[in-house]
Amino acid sequence: MKRKIIFMDVDGTLVNDNDIVPDSAAAAIKKARKNGHYIFLCTGRSKAELFDHIIEIGFDGIIAASGGYIEFDNKVIMHKKVQNEDVKHLVKYFNENNIDFYLESNGGLFASQNCKNHLRKIIYGDNNLDSKKRAELDKGMNPFIECLIEGENLIRDDINKVSFLGSPIPIETIKEEFEGKFNVIPSTVPAFGKNSGELSIPGIHKALAIETLLKYLNLQREDTFAYGDGINDAEMIQYVNTGIAMGNAKEELKNVADDVTDTHDEGGIYNSFKKYKLI
Structure with missing residues (x-):
């Protein structure tokens, strides 16, 4: 063949x-x-x-x-990497609007202050989790949570993409804020739940x-x-x-x-x- x-x-x-x-x-x-x-x-x-x-x-x-x-x-x-001024814009906007997020680079995932705790609540927040599902989450999702890097300067020049979690602001509003600077879509990771999304380079x-x-x-x-x-x-x-x-x-x-x-x-x-x- x-x-x-x-x-x-x-x-x-x-x-x-x-x-x-x-x-x-x-x-x-x-x-x-x-x-x-x-x-x-x-x-x-x-x-x-x-x-x-x-x-x-x-x-x-x-x-x-x-x-x-x-x-x-x-x-x-x-x-392709995100322009530095666009990184500054989104970090300021998300912090001012209490939106937890992480910046994705090839060298690591750089998280806002409350991002890890927020992720744990989203992923492990169901009190009815059975032992099988918890074991899968521990194997699959927990390594991802633990790899997030906190406490670093978030104004970086090596960013590919951005993800945010459980936004209190509608995704449509975020789209309007970053029109022409980012493509904004709902999260492609089912475990992240509602009102989570991703920002990528337009075009x-x-x-x-x-x-x-x-x-x-x-x-x-x-x-x-x-x-x-x-x-x-x-x-x-x-x-x-x-x-x-x-x-x-x-x-x-x-x-x-x-x-x-x-x-x-x-x-x-x-x-x-x-x-x-x-x-």
Whole structure:
């Protein structure tokens, strides 16, 4: 079979809501690469959020920060960063409006003063958590919380993207504040809950990064697949030759996808790879 190029979202696609990679998904990726196919992560996360349990599966490269960062064979192909004056603007605005947030760079995740405590309340706040779900959260989400860096200067020149939590201000108001400076969307991490969101550099998205990578590697669009679940995957799903929405995807994404597979926990990645004879 001719080599295919597969682009894989992370949150809600490769990992479940507790940040666990199903064994079936890891097995499918390893087998597909053994069969000669390229597999790239294509995620809204910055590189610092791609933890060992994800990277150790093995990938041919990374598109991160919603398309702002491209890496192949450990070489950086593209890296777009937030303008310094825009970082100052958002830090001031979020602090004045009591919005907890963290700044995403390749070297770390830099959090506002109350961010860690806020995250713990969101993720562990359900008093009815059973032991199985708590164990998954401890394994999947707790390492993320603990990696957040507090007490550092937040005016930085290495920021790819920004995430905020449980805003007391409507997301539409935040969009208006940063119009022309950031794309503002609801959070793509289900565990973050309502009124959480992400700010990324305007004019950048996953499909543009895929196009850039394909040109760099002299690969053809007709050989591409993509898997996603959220609205930030729409451009990617529509750009590739075969765009596949997870069973747990947003309905808006399912409506523009070429196919819909099962949910992450139902073996959606593995079952789809089998269907398309990638494994």
